[in-house]
Amino acid sequence: MSLVTRWLKPTTTVYAHCDVPCGIYDPHQAELAARTVARMVELLGQLPKENPTEADRQKFVRCVAVKEQHAEIVKHEIQVIWSDYFKPEHLERYPDIHDRTWKILKLASKNKQNIDAQAASDLEAAVKEFSDIFWSTKK
Amino acid sequence: MPFAEGWRRLRRGTWRVAVAEESMTPALQPGDWLFLDPAPRRWPRRGSVVVVRQPGTGQLAIKRVAAGPGDVVLAGTEYVKLGDEAWLLGDGGGHSVDSRHYGPVPLDALVGRAWFRYWPPRRIGLIPRRRASSARARASIASKGKLRK
Structure with missing residues (x-):
């Protein structure tokens, strides 16, 4: 490098960050969101079925809203990892990735539509398995 | 004294x-060398590179200012009015x-405004302030009517 360019060269680097080259992917967010969905279903189950007070009604609405929001977060996070992170070589090792993703997305939608403890725990388990696959490809 | 203060900030x-x-492609490529205006006291206008x-x-x-103080943006699922943030x-x-990902950025996180590219020689010149040509930027700035406190 010539003297001039050495003199000109900046000492500081600034990052125009993008997640593809940096590879910042983490299924943790999805797991957390799935856990939240399950917890909301649990809380909803604890509410009195008859003669709800004003507070119960407000809690019901809140839990339902949070449940749907977090089911949507699951869908988003899983979709990003599926479409952006997984590559053909991962697919060779885990040929069922597409199917798993599809099922998780369906399950998440089911959780949005219903208050269903079984569906919630299925979702949690499915996301956990997805996450395990993700981490095993990092090894 | 403001001048002395400005000078100190410039030097340091x-x-x-x-x-x-x-x-930031295609506006800025990896490997570009830029001059910064290192002593901004407030957020530069929309479309500036900071x-x-x-x-x-x-x-x-290094990013582009999509909205500044006083603007209302769609942050995730909620509308937020920016204070001293961009x-x-x-x-x-x-x-x-x-x-x-990280939400609005406070003024004290601002380091400088990028205004000139001095390397590579082929692309020397001022860094254009894109008029939020980013349709996305415009999309994220909501009309004030939608603001929910």
């Missing part, structure tokens, strides 16, 4: 930087790590 501040990674300390990591990041976006498609 960062005024030459190199760009790494691609979220260097900030990224919230959370503290790493220096909403920063990268130019490059959906893959940029920017305010959509």
Whole structure:
């Protein structure tokens, strides 16, 4: 490098960050969101079925809203990892990735539509398995 | 004295930087060398390119100002009115790590405004302030009617 360019060269680097080259992917967010969905279903189950007070009604609405929001977060996070992170070589090792993703997305939608403890725990388990696959490809 | 203070900031501040990674392409390429205006006291206008300390990591990041103080932006699912903050976006498609990840950026995280590219020789020149040509930037600035406190 010539003297001039050495003199000109900046000492500081600034990052125009993008997640593809940096590879910042983490299924943790999805797991957390799935856990939240399950917890909301649990809380909803604890509410009195008859003669709800004003507070119960407000809690019901809140839990339902949070449940749907977090089911949507699951869908988003899983979709990003599926479409952006997984590559053909991962697919060779885990040929069922597409199917798993599809099922998780369906399950998440089911959780949005219903208050269903079984569906919630299925979702949690499915996301956990997805996450395990993700981490095993990092090894 | 404001002048002395400005001079100190100029001398100590960062005024030459190199760009790494691609979220600002095609406006800025990795390897571009830029001059910064190192002593901004407030957020430059929309469309300007700024260097900030990224919230959370503290790493220096270069992004474009999509919205500034007083603007209302759609942050995730909620409308937020910005105080002394800016909403920063990268130019490059959906893959940029920017305010959509770390939210509005406070003024004290602002390091400088990038205004001139002095390397490579082929592309020497002022860095254009894109008039939020980023349709995305415009999309994220909501009409005030939608603001929910």
